[in-house]
Amino acid sequence: MSSNTEEIEIEKVIGQKYKEGFVTDIEVETFEPGLNEDVIARLSAIKGEPEFMLEYRLQAFRHWQTLEEPNWAQLKIEPIDYQSISYYSAPKKDSDKPQSLDEIDPQLLETYKKLGIPLDEQERLAGVAVDAVFDSVSVATTFKGKLKDVGVIFCPISEALQEYPELVKKYLGTVVSEKDNFFASLNAAVFTDGSFVYIPKGVRCPMELSTYFRINAANTGQFERTLIIADDDSHVSYLEGCTAPMRDENQLHAAVVELVAMDNAEIKYSTVQNWYPGDENGVGGIYNFVTKRAECRGANSKVSWTQVETGSAITWKYPSCILLGDNSVGEFYSVAVTNNYQQADTGTKMIHIGKNTRSTIISKGISAGKSQNTYRGLVKVAKSASNARNYTQCDSLLVGDQCAAHTFPYVEVKQPSAQVEHEATTSKISEDQLFFCQQRGISAEDAVSMIVNGFCKTVFKELPMEFAVEAQALLGLSLEGSVG
């Protein structure tokens, strides 16, 4: 292929528009911008939270005030004024929660329909139980009844705090403490909603659980908190998707996700992150600072993170596994696509503590336009983790000559019987590969598509079916012209 055609392809990539960038015009109740202890108390009161939560929040807030923003990531971040953000925005004026789908603002339903979320009658077809979080509150949870029959609790965390306060108290903050880092502390202080999942002993969750997050209101931050507990011998697959409207200013999203897997339990957590990435000149977009961590507490437990990161102006996210239980397994599969002025600094931490623990890291980074794509990971093998095993592979694909790809893996091994391997490559779609395909009658565009899809295949095959389709479509959106 001539470099000319390639340039046209790249042009197409750069010219790509964000499809989810609509704004839903609905009545909202929003706090004045600003953050202090009163705001937190008000927020906690609105949510009708038990006493311990307010204390927890205030403790986190006081600690947060002593912290400074982390600056070690390979990111250029415009200073964030935390006092100019509103910390609460709810889609309805009355504080009563909708009881069923019928009560939900039809416009809201329309929004989700645009996003392709199977909320109402689609629920049966899709067979996915959805909890949708709109700005700061959870608006609907489908399939709740059916899940209750098998004992699975799947509800907004605000509801869980009222209905199962003991259960939440027992696990909240045990994986990501309220003092963990700058953004986790902020989240602990002001989180408004999120999903809570509890899978009881011996239960295999009958369907895939899913949450959609959407930031709609201007000038708000979204701070959601997800807590998933898989008790002994249970299994759950959880999906998460995110979108936001197109706005000129940057919006903050600081989430915390905690997973706990007990003996023989398995959690599969999949994310398709498609927050608004900003326009082609790097104006606007979501700042995505997420702390995701799983603890394999029990023996033979397994946690698998799969993520497809296509959105956000800035992504700062390291889904991690603490492999405490003997024979526990941690997995991380990631495709991160950056375009225009997007910046992504993402990766994982695998902390091996239990014996015979295993972890796999497969990371695929694709950078286009003027974007920066960084893999940052840590594999740590403690002295106690005999026979620990890790395999890491991170590959970067560069599309266009003004983007950058970085790899920063850290490996720390204190156990001689551990085996740790790390491999990384960086390359571009070579002229030879394209020529080879074209010679066999495959058009340049199809060839690029084949190569990029092949590049990501090891990660896509880990995604649940519905998401795999969405992920491929998203990749097509982000890199249209290069992907079919």
Add this chain to the structure above:
Amino acid sequence: MTTQYTAAYAKLENSLAGSSLGWLKALRLQAKEQFIEQGFPRLSDEEWRYSNLALLEKKPFNPVSESELGHIDIADLEAYKLSDCWTLVLVDGHYSASLSNLAGIPDSVIINSMAEALISHPDKVKGYLGQATETKEVGFSVFNNAWFTDGAFVYIAANTVLDKPLQILHVVTDAEILANTHHIIALETGAEASVIETFVGCEEQYATVSVTEVFVASNSGLTLYKTQLEGDKAIHLGGVYVKQARDSRFNHANFAFGSLLARTDVHIDLAQAAECDLNGLYLGAKRQHLDTHTRIEHLEPYGISKELYKGVLNDKARGVFQGRVIVAEQAQKTDSDMHNHNLLLSDNAEADTKPQLEIYADDVKCAHGITVGQLDETSIFALQARGIDKVSAKNMLTFAFANEMVNKIKFKPLHDQILMHVLNKFPQAGIDQSWL
């Protein structure tokens, strides 16, 4: 903390190399101020997160003047001198003419102590001094620039090939001594040379700080070996900072066997189509802490960098490898390859490794691979099945793992010297030393 050193060096000020030169005074003063501000690197500095230099601040290490040099057992020193070499000996940070052998050096070559070169060729030295040292990262080069006592100055004129290697032998004689040296190795267009830096010392606790600035002009090639055989309690900080011009070649082989705490920085800037090949072997035992930090910056197109570091860690030793490759926007067609392999032999040994790729160009081929592990059980079994006991089998395999790096040494006397040191670490490898 820094006051201990500012006070100690204030006394020595007039005996430092080139103390009468105004430009050098200014350079030293600027470095001193920077050091007072920064101090030694801390664990919170990203590039130093695995190595703690607190010992340098806690213990009273002192520089010595030329008149206070300690006693040297000549016979001991002879064991480290390589045959078929020119030798430049530095004792406690000062040049020793009587122990050195620089007879018969060609006219187009300058090999001298830094102090003498600053008198005989001040302008030449001025053109190089401080031009390659690390300034972007917190390190020990400002400390070195402020107070180096002496060093070596090596200058190879255009199209000259140095037919014998030069060995720069560093010796520290007594406890609490701080030897602080600064070297310049400059090759003009088309020149070729090889230089061996050897570090040895007494069994007491002392400290070595050494910075080597290397300038490889276009089409020239330098092979630089570093053999770190310091005493068991020593602290060693060594930096090699290299500027490579177009089409130049730089080979580095770095052997870290001694010291309680050792850190080596190898930082290279590559111009168009320049090549560098970095090799290293660290063998740690007891409580040794061996840290290597390499940074290769591809600044222009067509550069090639190859890197292979291997580590064997026993007892409570800790090995650290940090390798960073940066490919600038315009450095298209870069070919870079980095590997680090670690063998952990004991339950208490630790390996930390951090290879990094920072790539701003799109048409490049960059890869890195690292491993941390133990000997392959099936290989041990295969040897046992042939009647070799387990300990010998393990020794043999470990030796073979390390020997790959030794075999890369092209200069026979050095190859044999290193091989002896490696064999001494694995006595049961069943290799008959009389073969050598």
